[in-house]
Amino acid sequence: MTTPIVQASKVVKTFGAGRTLVRAVDGVSLEVNAGEMVTITGPSGSGKTTLVSMLGALLRPTQGAIVIDGIDIASLSEAGLSALRARTVGFVFQSFNLLESLTVRENILFPAHLAPGGMPAAAPHADDLLERLGLGKRSKALPRTLSGGEKQRVAIARALINKPKLIIADEPTGNLDSKSGQEVLMILHDIARDQGRAILLVTHDRRVEEVADRILWLEDGTLRDRKQESHDWTNDPVCNMRIDSWASLIFSDHEGVRYNFCSDKCRDRFTADPSKYLRETQLAEQSEERKP
Amino acid sequence: MFRWTFSELFAAPQQLLASVAAVAGAFALVLFFEGVFAGESGQIVALIDKTEADVWVMQKGVGNMHMTTSFVADWKIDAIKDVEGVKKVTPILYLNSVIEAGGRNWLSFIVGLEAGDTRAGPWELASGAAIPGPGEAILPDVIAADTGLAIGDTVRIAGREFTVAGFSSDTFSMANSITFVTMEDLGDTMSSIGSVSYLLVDAKPGVDAHALAGRIMDQVEKVNALTRQEFSDRDFSIAVQMGLEIVWMMTLIGSALAVLLTGFIVYSHVSDRERELAVMKALGVRDWAIYLSIMTQALVIGLLAFGLAVAVVLLAIPLTDAFAPKISLGLTVDALIRTGAMAVIVSLLASIIPVRRVLSVDPVTAFQQ
Structure with a gap:
């Protein structure tokens, strides 16, 4: 039987009021279970950060309910939310967000002072994480001396120090090279599988498809499940390259129709003169039709 | 948090030194002025003190x-x-x-x-x-x-x-x-x-x-007789009373200057570290803990500045004797205690300035690139 670590029910988050009201998240429901690695993807401005902020107890929803480890966050004070985050949620950020004046080991141990037992109790765990994440020899180094991959491993170790049930990772591979990115994804995957932690990953990294249990697509504040094997093929109207519209992040709307592109360059050419490419597409389609 | 408070403060020693020097300038001004005043007052009773009579007799x-x-x-x-x-x-x-x-x-x-x-x-x-x-x-x-x-x-x-x-x-x-x-x-x-x-x-x-x-x-x-100490104390207190208001005014100006300087330094510090504060809040650190940390940093700056100001004035005493002999500069224990207490009060007041900024840091901004 699976245990839900985080449950969101018909969650709505709005910002502003009246004519400036924005529905950043609109009726999202989801569950993330222990040991599960769930990826949320979607175009920029789709509400991913707002959603994970709520799922990580950083924001309260305007409507709906979010229950983390059995606690409805709406019932908690600011102090209660802070305590819940310290105890139950680990964060991994795209830009690492290490505390620059602290060493690697001190960064990892930092959240431990918010947990029962404090830093002394967490010290052996920190040393274990340092070894497991290949940071043993860098424990006294300052963040500015680390590579991107090392920084992200430190951030992961920091997220794990209080043994949280939920880890939220926001674009954890966004600032890493290909090799380091792959390494980080495998570490997160292993944490979910071996330690039974729920991992919620916000990413555009296609490689995550290989390791994620579920991929959710967020667009205009609403969520839809996307099967890993699902594809919706279309063609770039400029270069005619075949594109999966489920995963495409580069698009442009013209006369009520969404066109997907392989690159920003193709999109820019299209937006400069849409009729040219639409005419060419039309001619190509007619030519296809005339073929015997 | 304690570790971060000090590591962060000493992470940029040049910046810290500049901050401490600026605040020390204000404290040194107060100490110097009090020192000149104490030195001048001391010279007013020099005849009584230096002649070392046991008792002074005067008209009733x-x-x-x-x-x-x-x-x-x-x-x-x-x-x-x-x-x-x-x-x-x-x-x-x-x-x-x-x-x-x-x-x-x-x-x-x-x-x-x-x-x-x-x-x-x-x-x-x-x-x-x-x-x-x-x-x-x-x-x-x-x-x-x-x-x-x-x-x-x-x-x-x-x-x-x-x-x-x-x-x-x-x-x-x-x-x-x-x-x-x-x-x-x-x-x-x-x-x-x-x-x-x-x-x-x-x-x-x-x-x-x-x-x-x-x-x-x-x-x-029809005579009055006072021990040397009594006679000296009376004259010294008259001299002090004559300049007390000026000393207080200077102390007030110096203190206000120190509060503004320390406040500005701490505020800049908070502004520079806003992202780290957002990360801390996201990790579960409470506002009061961050505020306590900033107050500690202000206190360290204030006390270091006080120490530097004392050192500067102590150094100034022989230099003044050598190059500006007309100025009598003295450093009394009272002035040290008073200025030390002022340094603590100044630091506590200055740490109030960035409170609003600390409270306004949104932990969600930790997600921003």
């Missing part, structure tokens, strides 16, 4: 030397000598006046000494004669250094000309100086016949000065 109803006149009939000298426990009595004439020397006027205590008396004379000689002869005066060496006055030159004291016979050290302050002449010359100037101003009484070994002062007042009519 008089309890000070500064800004005061005292007349004691000279026959009382013998009466006091007869009091049990008295070893020696040294009379002086005293006039608070202006001397004209080197083309300038100088406020001065004019002390008239008995012929050949070294007991109440200059305690430190710079050059020339230690005891003034008839028509001679011994002036502070600072006046000589400042005006080029030399031994043998003429000065005017209370309208009468005197020849400079010597220069004494440690007898000058900006507010006051001490000039020694003979009692006969000063008596002529003051038209003082059959009276002296003060009597310096030395007690026999083992005699309690306080008890001796009591016996003198009991046995000799």
